[in-house]
Each structure stands twice: as C-alpha cells, then as structure tokens.
Amino acid sequence: MALISFTDKGMYCEAGQFYIDPWQPVNKAVITHAHSDHARPGSQSYLCHRDTLPLLKLRLGPYNYQTVEWNEPVYLNEVKVSLHPAGHIIGSSQIRVEHKGEVWVVSGDYKTEPDGISGVFEPIPCHTFISESTFGLPIYNWKPQHEIYHDIQNWVRSNEVAGKTSVLIGYSLGKAQRILQALEEVTGNIYVHGAIWNVHETLLQAGFKLPAVQRITPETPKEAFKSSVVIAPPSADGSAWMRRFTNHSTGICSGWMQVRGNQRRRNADAGFALSDHADWQGLLQAVKATGAQKIYITHGFQSVFSRYLNEIGIDASEVKTEFGNEEEETQSQDPTIEQ
Template sequence: MVLQFTDKGIYCPAGDFYIDPWQPVERAVITHAHSDHARYGSKHYLCQHDSVYLLQLRLGQDISVQGVAFGEVVRYNGVSISLHPAGHIIGSAQVRVQQGNEVWVFSGDYKVENDGISGQFEPVPCNTFITECTFGLPIYNWQPQAVIFSNIRQWVQDNQAAGKNSVILGYSLGKAQRLLYHLRDVTEQIWAHGAIYIPHQLLREKGWDLPEIHRITPETPTAAYKNNLIIGPPSAADTSWMRRFNPYALGVCSGWMQVRGNMRRRNADAGFALSDHADWTGLLQAVRATGAEKVYTTHGFSSAFARYLTENGIPAQEVKTEYGDTDEELNIPETTPNEQ
C-alpha cells in the first residue's frame, strides 16, 4: 500500500511522511488549516502556499512550514507529492501521492461547487481515492449557492423591515469568508466577532478580495450595528455576546440545517443549508471522476457511503480517523474578556 492508516494518521512508509496526522510527527503534509486536519507539534509542515499564513495564525509563527503551488511536485525518498484544489476553504488541497505507477489521492475535505473564493475542486485521476463522507447520505443535497444567498439576503431585508438586527453564525475559517464575500453589500456595514475579524483582516492583508468589516468591542455603540449584518462563530450562540444585539434574528449556516429539526435545536430563527463540504451528489461525482479502482471512506457517514459504492460496482471500505466536522474553528480565542 502506498498509504497506510495508523494510530498517528495516514502514513506513507516509502516517503516517510504523514498526511494530516493527529499526533506530532517528523513530516506532515497538510490539506487545510482546520484544527482537525492541522495540529500542533509536528517538526515540519508542507501545505499549499495560501495555507501557510493560516497555519501560522493557528499554530504559531515559529512553526517550520513549506508552501507549494497547486500541481508543484515535491519528492520525499523518491515518492512524488503534489497538491490539487479541494474547493473546501482558502488554501485547501487534495494530496496526490505517487510511488512507481501507483497513485493514491487523499481528498481532505472538499466541495465540488465553486464558491467564488476557495477555488474549483479538481478531480485527480488515481488508483485509490480516500474521501470524506461528512454528508454521505442521500438526504443531503444542497440548493445552488446563488439560491441560498438570495434567501439570506431576503431574510436580512425582512429583519430590517421588522426593526431587527441580523446575526449569522458560521465557522470562522471558511464559512465566514464565503458569507462575507457574497454578502458584502447586503447592509450598509457588516460587523463581526473577533474570531471572525482576525483571520478576515489577515486574508485582506494577503490580497484576498474581501470586504471591509468592523470588529465589535465593548465600546461599540448599539446604534452602530442597528439594522446591519453581524457575523459570529457558532460558539457565540447563547452567550452574553449575543444578547447585546436585541432585538435580533438568528440565522445558522450549516449543512446540518438540511434537517429541519436542527434549526429548532439551535434555537435559530432561520437555518441555511450552506456547507463547505460536498453533498451526496457531489461525493458521488468526485469519486467517479477520479476513476479510482478502490475507495476508502472517512469521517461522516462513511459506513453507509462505502456500502453504497460497493453495491454499485466501486469497491470501498470504511476507515476510522480522528477527523470530524465539528472542530472547524481557528485555535485562537473566540472571545476575549472584553468581548463577553
């Protein structure tokens, strides 16, 4: 096997490196900067160059990290490694590993619809494909992005007519940038929690086409964000940070909002099934486009998805990993004492 599944992560014995390890290792190839895929403690990191500064934000400026362009080939002990667009978040990549004539691809996390900022997912032909299955059930089929953002815009306008602030919760790395990119002109100003503001400003400094936003501090007068859009991380729900916005309507952006009961459980006024992961159709599209002869399924509905693939002529097997879909926050303080 070109890649092996170990207690530290996905390992390439010939190249002596790990992909997205969950324990410290000598050499780690990283698909993207979410905390379940990029963890502290490894001696050296390799990632797509737009992930470099996001890794440094999360793990510290002193880490040893090498950034490479999409498609650029790096060789470890004769094993070829290249990174290819995953379309999940800014800097996200799939890892292509070739040993001799055998090619394996680890997808990391991905989505096939181009969100306008994270890049277009690129199918990579391979013998073996390792795919996430976060939303690997047929009930998860996303509406086109344009429809979802049209619904969000209408919701914000309805809140304004009712004299309410519009508060949307979304992951600080990935979802927040996508929301801000597409909703830049929905209100006169956009305000944000510190956990959103910090990576946003970093990405603007690096040249990303993101709108100006304003950070909410204890000194921010309530009149400043009245009838405007406010974006915060999921962890801000049911905190004192939220209560300052009364009267407000709460919207949650997550693929889990596809299931009606989840909106009620989040105490949300509106749920928008906007996900940075592929839906059922996208997963099938990606798998088939690789032409893989064998598929390994990880995190999410991996057992169900593997069974479906096998029953439809694509040998597949579930693999247990420590990746997940609930830990996509930057490992930086989401609230400071002054933001409670």
C-alpha cells in the same frame, strides 16, 4: 505494503516518510487545509499550499513551513507529491501521492460546486482515493450557491426593514468568507466577532480582497447594531457574548440546516444550508471521476456511503480517523466573548 497506511498518528506514507493531516506530532506533515481537525500543532515541519500558509501560522504559530502551488510536484524520499484544489476553503488541497507507478489521492475535505473563493475542485485520476463523507446521505442535496445567497440576502433585507440585527452563525474560516460574499450586495454595515476578525485580517494581509467589516468590542455601542449584520462563530451562539444584541434574528449557515428539525433544536430563526462540503451527489461524482479501484471513507456517514459504493460496484472501506470536528473557536480564544 500499501502506499499510505492508517496509523494511530494519522495517514502515513512509509516510502516518503511523511504523514498527511496527522493528529499527533510527527517529523513531516503534509496538510490539506487549515481547519483544526486537519492541521494540528507540534510537528517538526509542514508542507501546504501557499494560500494555507498564513492561516496555518495564525492557527499553529511559528513552525518550519514549506509551501507549493497547486500541481507543483515535490519529491519526498523519491515519492512524488503534488497538491490540487479541493474547493473546501481558501487554500484547501487534495494530496496526490505517486510512487513506482501507483497513485493515491487524499482529498481532505472538499466540495464540488465552485464558490468563487476556494479554488475549483479538480478530480484527480488515481488507483486509490481517500474521501470524506460528512454529508454522505441522499437527503443532503444542496441548492445552488446563488440561490442560497439570495435567500440570505432577502432575510437580511426583511430584518433591516423591521429594525432588527441579523446575526449569522458560521465558521470563522471558510463559512464566514462566503457569508461576506453573499452580503456584499445588500449591506456595508457588517460587524464580526473577534475570531472572525482575526481570520479576516490574516486574509487581507495575505492579499485577498474581502468586504470591509468592523470588529465587535466591549466599546461598540449597542445602537450601532440596529439594522446591521453580525457574523459570529458557532461557539458564540447561546453565549454571554450574544446578550449585547437585543432586537435580533439568528440565522445559522450550515449544511445541517438541510434537515428542518436541526433549526428548531438550535433555536434559530432561520437556517441556510450553506455547506463547505460536497453533498451526496457531489461525493458520488467525485469518487466516480477519479476512476479509483479502491475508496477509503474517513469520516461522516461512513457506513452508509461505503455500503452504497460497494452496492454499485465500487470497492469501498471505512477507516477510523480523528477528522470531522471543524469547530475550532472556543470562548477562551477570544477575550471579547465574555463581555
């Protein structure tokens, strides 16, 4: 029997009697990171990295949590489990599972270029590697982070000169913190949507150092936004919440902006291909670095990526999961969005 099986509740280790990132409530859940498609409520207990804990509490509420440091082994029914950096978002981890000499690694979501915030992706030697393929097409080839940051900074400066508000769209957890990192050099006049404010405050209370921001409320005067920067989640784009910004330009921060047509379809003024996932080369490098004899592809461009791996002599298969939709903010979660 395989060390990890794919069930209707999620990835299950029968020998250890635990699930990894289950999408239904279970007794024991081991969590790679705090995005909503990987961390869901209702389980009896959760094991995660220490930096993920405050984010899980924010997202899920009070539960029975256990935390570990990276590379700190724990034993679940004689199965050795350890967490290792995935580089995706703060606290994101790969899960290494070892039993009777067999090693599997569940990567969750990951990126291979260090971002200075999320920990540095660490290839883990294993027999079987479970990988995403969100951007598993050769067209996805990211520019270095510092170049993308430079593009964002220049765009913000040009908007400031024109007296425009720069509205940057990105996920509240992961992308927003990287956008702030890019903005730190060019402005201290940063406003954020309530969903981003909640994550920001949680991270500050957990001891992370982040640039100062101001929360947008119904009382925030419209003139305050002139020549300022606003960070908002994708759920706010095109909503009534956006109407408070009159003379503004919108920039979307997403790997999907690598394809020019996506910027036009989203009716954005600018697109920055800033992604928290590995690009095509990053995925290939990660898979090869594990030395795994078997690869399972969970979500993304599964058929293309797995077919290519098989063509180059790496045994790969697709598996069906419920991962892949990180958009966790909805209008109902933030009372300011309809103002």
